[in-house]
Amino acid sequence: MDVTELKALGKARLDDEDLDGAMEAFENATRAAPSDHEAWFHLGVARFQAGQLEAAADAMTTASKLEPDDPDTWRVLGSILDDMEELDRAIDAYKKAIAIDDRDVESWNNLGYVYIKQERARDAIAALERAREIAPDDPGVLFNLAKMQMEVQDWSGAIKTCQRAVEIDPEDPEAWCNLGTAWFKDGDGDATAAIDAFEKAIKMDPEDELAWYNLGIARRASGNINAAIDALQKALAIDGENGHVLYNLAAALLIQGNRKKAMDYLEKAIAIDDEIAGEVLEDEDFAKLRGDPRFVQLTRSHDERDDEE
Structure with a gap:
């Protein structure tokens, strides 16, 4: 089989979730054509999906050297390095992807997420705000942005972000839970609105311990002690x-x-x-x-x- 056939075989096996078969095909492709970027790229993807992180990083690094202007290669390399907890190297990879394509929303969002892991709240917010400019309705971007807005106690900003998130997906319990938290923490705290949001989250996911806990806190603040005890006992039953x-x-x-x-x-x-x-x-x-x-x-x-x- 020539390199084109080997790559086609590897992609077919990836589609079938036959990772061992895919890796074998792409490895053969890289041996047949050592300078073929696509073969190295897909070998890195297959190894990444198989959990072979170091080998995946090696393949994707080779791909990046063969085509240094391909943003997808840098973005996937960033994801691999992120999973390896090589966070500074992941940041560098995402920045290279963004330098090539400033509208690469996935790289902006992933960059923000790595900053979250490094507890660099302001850098995370800046990256995620840029991601939101590009894709204002992306649920993953909105979730990460709301998380960091709450981290820096920007409650009014978090409320707006979470409201947009529940408008896009009204069946997302995590978005409702975040909205309830932001409402409760904003200013003197709107316990009534927070309680409503937490109850919506629980209706969608009755095993959400955090939603039960937050509901108990909000009910306690509102003076409804019996209902607060009931919610907290349900949280305790979960954890x-x-x-x-x-x-x-x-x-x-x-x-x-x-x-x-x-x-x-x-x-x-x-x-x-x-x-x-x-x-x-x-x-x-x-x-x-x-x-x-x-x-x-x-x-x-x-x-x-x-x-x-």
């Missing part, structure tokens, strides 16, 4: 080891007047996450417990308890 669910459930139970049960949940919360001991001391809902010996013992710093031990 019984979430310290902040336990902490907020303790607060709601204390407001309800169930002091002993509140203390039991608080003890579990602090055992899971020692930082909660500091948070609870600043929570006015627990002010009535500050003279309680059990509460005092629970809220001592981690270092003080370690010294005693």
